[in-house]
Structures are given as structure tokens and as C-alpha cells.
Amino acid sequence: MDVAEVARITEETIEKYQKYVNPTQVALLKVGGFDKIEWEGCGAVLRDAEGGEYIDCLGGFGIFALGHAHPRVVEAVVAQARRLPLSSKTFLNKPLADLAELLARVSPGDLQYTFMCNSGAEAVEGALKVARMATGRPNIVAAVGGYHGKTLGALSVSGREMYRAPFQPLLPGVAHVPYGDAGRLAEAIDDQTAAVILEPVQGENGIRVPPDDYLPAARRLCDERGALLILDEVQTGLGRTGKLFAAEHWNVAPDIMTLAKALGGGVVPAGAFLGTPAIWDRVFRENPFIHSSTFGGGEMACVAALTALQVTIEEDLPAQAAAKGATLLAGLQQIRSRYPDLLVEARGKGLMIGVEFADADVAKLVIGSLVHHGVIAAYTLNNPTVIRFEPPLILTDAQIDHVLHAFDRAMAETQEMLAEFLEG
Ligand SMILES: Cc1ncc(COP(=O)(O)O)c(C=O)c1O
Numbered sequence: 001m002d003v004a005e006v007a008r009i010t011e012e013t014i015e016k017y018q019k020y021v022n023p024t025q026v027a028l029l030k031v032g033g034f035d036k037i038e039w040e041g042c043g044a045v046l047r048d049a050e051g052g053e054y055i056d057c058l059g060g061f062g063i064f065a066l067g068h069a070h071p072r073v074v075e076a077v078v079a080q081a082r083r084l085p086l087s088s089k090t091f092l093n094k095p096l097a098d099l100a101e102l103l104a105r106v107s108p109g110d111l112q113y114t115f116m117c118n119s120g121a122e123a124v125e126g127a128l129k130v131a132r133m134a135t136g137r138p139n140i141v142a143a144v145g146g147y148h149g150k151t152l153g154a155l156s157v158s159g160r161e162m163y164r165a166p167f168q169p170l171l172p173g174v175a176h177v178p179y180g181d182a183g184r185l186a187e188a189i190d191d192q193t194a195a196v197i198l199e200p201v202q203g204e205n206g207i208r209v210p211p212d213d214y215l216p217a218a219r220r221l222c223d224e225r226g227a228l229l230i231l232d233e234v235q236t237g238l239g240r241t242g243k244l245f246a247a248e249h250w251n252v253a254p255d256i257m258t259l260a261k262a263l264g265g266g267v268v269p270a271g272a273f274l275g276t277p278a279i280w281d282r283v284f285r286e287n288p289f290i291h292s293s294t295f296g297g298g299e300m301a302c303v304a305a306l307t308a309l310q311v312t313i314e315e316d317l318p319a320q321a322a323a324k325g326a327t328l329l330a331g332l333q334q335i336r337s338r339y340p341d342l343l344v345e346a347r348g349k350g351l352m353i354g355v356e357f358a359d360a361d362v363a364k365l366v367i368g369s370l371v372h373h374g375v376i377a378a379y380t381l382n383n384p385t386v387i388r389f390e391p392p393l394i395l396t397d398a399q400i401d402h403v404l405h406a407f408d409r410a411m412a413e414t415q416e417m418l419a420e421f422l423e424g
Contacts, residue, residue: 006049033371041068044392044399055399057391058378062235065262067392073265076307086298095302109253111274116297120234120260121149123271127256128153131195131228134282139173141188141196145382147204157197160382180210182217189221195228200246203235206383207354215250228255238262239312239393242322242350265308270301317393321350329353331404339411353389360384365414373406
């Protein structure tokens, strides 16, 4: 495409966003320098229609563990799409059975059964329903700052008031306790608690890794009080934190686990929740359709998830995430030490890394500057003082260097800009 053609289709697309999609969103994209058309992706690199190249450290909020358009996933999906993309919902679905078997084999503890859906929020909705039915109890304990999605049930257990307030009343019987505090968790669980829902590492609250005794304590408290433990691995799952599932860092096995994001291999939307035989028996024995989804478990999504999981295991992407994450985090910490007034901390696990700023507006300036240096990053939804780095797990060493160099320059430019502003 020539320059004039790119300019024309960009302008046209902006106008359509303004008229038909979301005018405020497009205004925000303009401010951040993101008012370009995303055109193609390959591995960790995203290209815009003008030919600009970016290392994708937002990764679609963590879906591109395998990078953009992973060839094995794309091939498997295209072949399936030509033959039978979606399920008739009448006969047996082989890709679903194969995927469920592999998930059972690699998931922690007793997790054996899989229900396929289409997104993270949908997986959380299913998990909450199943927990209520399996225990016969109504209440849920969740964490302050937690993020589980924006449908009504998932929002009810999420913990940022800004997103909750306009939609009240949400689900009754939800208590929010400070994340990482086992004592407060103990006070909140009682004989009416169906489940405790936690992220093993909080993502949208600014990449918060809990104290080492937290998840084991949550497991013990749930067992003692007859509540179920739901671990939401939508963001942490499938290698991101350096283990296939983040719960493995603490040897904790949940009763229910939710997955989405990377599950579809970065090619097809896919979500899932897994449960133990005891739970499935209580929920699905009498009526296998007590919870269902028209699109969930379609052949194309299952083939994408199965191939993505096979690639993740064969290429040991969790180990790659651990090693590359350590390098990236060390580099970010080194840069942080040179900007003690602007940067509070760099933290994370594997390739789920957050850099906390003293001020959310400064974080926004740095995000804008990073894009000019060919790196896409964004702040976390429940905590705008934190920029998250969640690049594809297949990131190369040279790309890590590029990201660190870009961050260093973005920090220097932002500091200069702030100094000029204060002087002026
Ligand atoms: C931990 C967690 N759970 C659930 C969700 C919701 O997923 P989705 O946006 O696919 O509904 C997210 C999304 O960021 C998430 O991070």
C-alpha cells in the first residue's frame, strides 16, 4: 500500500470508530500514539499499516504466549476450518475430547474434567455457578483489586470500584478481602462460603505476587471449612509465569481452575474451566446441560488450544518464560534504580512483569514514548500506576535488549519532558 492509501484508510477507520464503535476510545488511542491500523503480526512483532514495527509487550492482554500467528496453530486451525469449524452440538467432538484429555494430564491435582467456553469472564461465570451448585452454598470470597472479567458475575468478584459502581446491585454474598493476607482470608470464610476465588498472581491489579504462604493457606482454609478453591489462571496460565500453571510455584491444586487468553494459541478465542470428578458428579450427573454454551468447545477453538498446548509443552515455553523473565526483570530493575523518584518497583514472575510508577500520568507518558521506540506496553486495568510487560514467551534475546533499550530511552525522555514542564 502506498502512503496516501494508508493515510486514507486510517482516516476512514478513525471516522468509523468515532461514529460506530467508541468515540472516547479513539480519542484515547490518538493521545497515546496508537491511532494506526494494526496490520500483521509474526512472532513477538506487530506491524502497523504504515510498516511501523513494534515488539508486542502487551500481547493482547496476555493472549500471545506463542506470539502472533504461530504457524502450527494457524495451520491446524485452517485445516479444521476447511473441514468443520464449529460443532453441530449433536455428535461426538474429537478435538474437544483430545484437548480435555491433555488438559487433565497436565493440570494440577485432581482436575480432570473440562468445560469449554469462549472467554475468561465466561469461564469465571461457569466456575462460580458450579461452585455454588456443588457446595449448596451461596457466598464467594474474592480479593480486593482482583480482576475476573466484566460480565455481571465476574464483575461481582472483581475488585475495582470504578468498574463496579455503575452496575450495582451486583451478585449478593461476595466479600472482598485484601490480597495476600491469609489472616483476613481466614476471617472471611464461613459455612456459607461456596468458594474462594483468587488469581495466583494478580494481573490487572499491577502484577502482585503473593507471599509464599498465601495460596497454601487458602488451600488449607478451604479444606477445613468445606469451601472450594477457584484459581483464576486466565492470565497466569499456560507458561506465562515460568510454570505451566502458576499454582505450581506453590504446589497448590485448586478444585476449579479457569483458563482463557493464551488457551486459543493467539489465533482463536477460547476459554475453559476445569473441575474435579467430585464436582462434576454433583453438577452434571443429573442434567449434562445444566450449564452450556452454543459456541463453547467448537472444533476450531479446540484444535487451536490442543496445538497451542502441545507447542507449549514440546518447546518448554514455561522454562523459557522463567529464564527470559529473569533477564527482562533484572534489566528493568537496573533501569529503575536510576529513576528512584519516578519508579517505585519492578516485579513479577516469569514473563508477567509490572513496573510501578509513582504517578499514573507519568506511566502514560512513558507508554506513549515506548510506542515511538517500537515497543507496545500498557497499564494494568485495576492499577494505572503499573505498566505491564507480558510479551510472547518466544521473545528472542535481541528483542529483550530492544525492549530494555526502548524503556531506558522512554524514561530519559519522560524525565526531560517533566523537567522542562517544571522549569516552564
Ligand atoms: C485473571 C483474569 N480473569 C478473567 C479475565 C477476563 O477475561 P476476558 O477478558 O477474556 O473475559 C481476565 C482478563 O484480563 C483476567 O486477567
